[in-house]
Amino acid sequence: MITGTGITKTFSRRGGVLGGREVPALRGVDFAIEKGGAASFIGESGCGKTTLGRILAGLESHDSGEITIDGVPMSSLTPRRRQPYFRRVQLVHQDPYSALNPTRTIHQTLSAPLSLRARQMERAGTGRPRSWIGERAEELLSLVGLDPGYVLPRYPHQLSGGMRQRVVIARALTVDPEVLVADEAVSMIDVSLRLGILALLKDLRDRLGVSVLFITHDVATARYIGTDGELYVIYRGQVVERGPVETVISAPVHPYTQALLSAIPVLHGLETPGEQRVVPTEALDASRHDRGCLFAPRCPFRTARCESERPVLGHDGGTPQEHACFHPEARTVVAVPVSHS
Amino acid sequence: MAAEQSSEQSSDRSSAPGVRIRGLSVVYRTGAGELPAVSGIDLDLPPGTITGVVGESGSGKSTLALSLLNAVQPPGRIAAGSVEIDGLGDVAALHGDGLRRARGRHIGYVFQAAQNSLNPLKTVGGQLLDLGRSHGMGRSHGPDDLRGLVREARGLLDRMGLDGARVLDSYQHELSGGMRQRVGIMLALVLNARVVVLDEPTTALDMITQATILRIIREVHEERGLTTLVITHDLGVVAEVADNLAVMYGGRLVEQGPTGEVLGDPRHPYTRGLLAAIPRLAGDIGEARALPGRPPTLDSVPADGCVFRERCALRMEVCETGRVPVVSWGSRTAVCHAVQGAREDVKQTVTAGTVTAGTAIADMGEEQA
């Protein structure tokens, strides 16, 4: 189990004559991912969801807050001793084209982390025969739905995008991770192949007990990974709504969540649009607004209080999910299928 | 809903040019000889409508869009067919100066990733003036022409919800993705083109920005009386914006018709599979089904028979070779043996006088699924 409390991260961007500008990427984010569970982070690009994934995979450091992995607070460890913990969190990149080394065959790509794993197990007294690496590579490729005989001797450029993404997942599995962080893992894959990758991630949850942290802008895919999962809606580095996937989608209470869900195209003919769709007001330079509620400049329901005070995550108004809004109101914004009678 | 919107539009629309694509084939020269990227496309863009072309990678949708401008780059070339545009003639037969004038004046094109296609070293206004000059403005027509161009550009940007004067004065890096996309649309329309091609107009944009851009495309289309072609991989985009939908696979058109009808009652097994493979926000998520196999590439498209048969659940012996029948009914078309078979059943039922054609097809649809 992995938890985070009050994770903050600020990037300083170099700019103009007046010196740097501080850009907060994460403003005190709390989360918890159960073993075998699913958590999805949704939001627009630049909202901080990718940064969070990278922090969890140990690729980026955070400024303050505490991450605990299996009950061990990371701040209590030296960077070197932290590494094995972060290795239990593996990142599946968005771009399957740059995620694999073009000069190495799939066999080489998989055997490097596997031989590392073999050495670790030897040290732990559970030594494996030499043939284990090859066997395990085949086993993992079969697990992700690929034909090892075909894939192993090939270079990445000889595989399709969907196959590459499966190889990337197999590589992440070489170190027996507890959490897979899938950052927009299907956005660069052909539409007809996306569901296959999503189904694989879902299947890995069931078969290996791997938890999946799903980072996406496409809420429907988050729903496919696990209807039992937790949904986090992030706006400009702050979690504005958090709750069970189905609850947040069917009855969102934060205006930002409502705007985000309202923006999802409706398949007219198959679906009828939600009745209370929310269209955010367009504000120039909303990103410079730092007082009060972060969403206030674009919020159609804002009041004077929203401009001066920042709401915090909670169950105000007795909603089943947590939210950070002074005026929570459940609205039906999502399109519903046309019933065939 | 898109179809409803189209019925209540302005008078301007009657003057919009129609586009007729006939027997269009585009081939690419490769080590293995000339391979077809697009073959035998027949597609009408009725005046004043938005047509959406949907396809995955390798479906030939971008090549089709480039053909509309006769801008297929070597090693590709238009091997056969014509692209007739009202008031312009066959674009495929144009070349040199005539073609250059047609681009911009008659056909506006918003390129894929238009967000990144601006010159980073010039202001938007500077690029606008370049565009005007390259179309002969400011030389023979006097400086008023360019002033008019800037006025027109500012008007368009204001219309799209931006501060036109400020945007014209900005460099690329000072604009957000959604703003750049609007600049791209402005540059395509500013020379008064009446046929507009948008290639993947919303990829890499956020959901909320995407919704805004789609709304703007629809509104500008109505107001200026355009004939619009939207190319995308995203059925949702087409569903939001297009009156008509054409589905491409392996370089062929496999199904087309009014958007609502095709989405509500898809016939081609590929369209059905594609729709089933998209997870939705409501309803039983467990109903989503992955489409087996993967889309063909230029060199793996079957030369004979149906291009989709490798992945098709309804594959029959007739699909292996020969031409696939084009089945038309009402305003719809599907290219599939199975659909044809079902249509013949329907005709028989209709003669028997028991059910109407519509319900019979729906029934047959349920069986197939």
Place this chain on the structure above:
Amino acid sequence: MSVTVVPAAGASATVRRNFWRGVWRVMRRKPSRMVGAAIVAGFALMGIFGPLLYPDPLPRDTQALYAPPSWRHPFGTDFEGTDVLALVVTGARYVLLTAAVTAVITVVLGTAIGLFSGFKRGRWDSVLMRLTDMKLTIPGLPLLLVLSTIWKFTGAIEMGLVLGLLGWGGVARAVRSQTLSLRERGFIEAARGLGLSTGHIVGRELLPSMAPYIAMNTLIAVTGAVYAQVGLFFLGVLPFEANNWGVMLNLAVFGGGALTTTAALPYLLAPLLAILLLTLGIVLVVDAMDEIFNPRLREE
């Protein structure tokens, strides 16, 4: 299971075999590459075996000083009546050995410093890059002139060592910028996330991606070294103890007056032709490097 398993060693052997087959395929794609490879191989052989073909010292034909080209002396003879072709062939060893040593030092040092600097970033990067900048600002030729007054470059290896130590700056800068862009790529991040060692990441992931680049720089360093040392000998700042193309040029111009009379012209042209041919061969081979080290282009 044991039947279906592909043994690890077997698979990598296949890969390696495919590599050389791929190289052969790439070279055959353009005849110019084969010509280039033949020229480079020819010079290498000349450098290794050339001196063995002739007696040492070379015979002098005092009857034929500055003899014009003939069947006996294809490029004529020099001021002592020694065959010019023999001089070129035996002189190749010094020139090519220096060039090889220079190239190895330039590339190894440049790559190592560039990789380390780009991969570690931070303080090490600043220090190493300031050092590189300083090195790049020192003009090479004047420094060599100064050095030659205190140090006699008697051996080819010493010569190469000095040229190499002076020449790694450009490669280091270039490799560093490549490293900086590559380290942001997904596969490097994945390797870090998997906990693979720095040695593995640098040696197995980064280096192969830069191989075409490094190979090209090696070959270009060879030509650079040839020009540099020939130039030094030509200027006469170094004592000529060994036989050398630069020495030949010097004697032809300053001794034989090749620029004013035609008698010594073949003596001048022969080493120039050798340098030209070597450069041509290298340029033709460099053309293939990108395709050799990029699996996608190689396997096509």
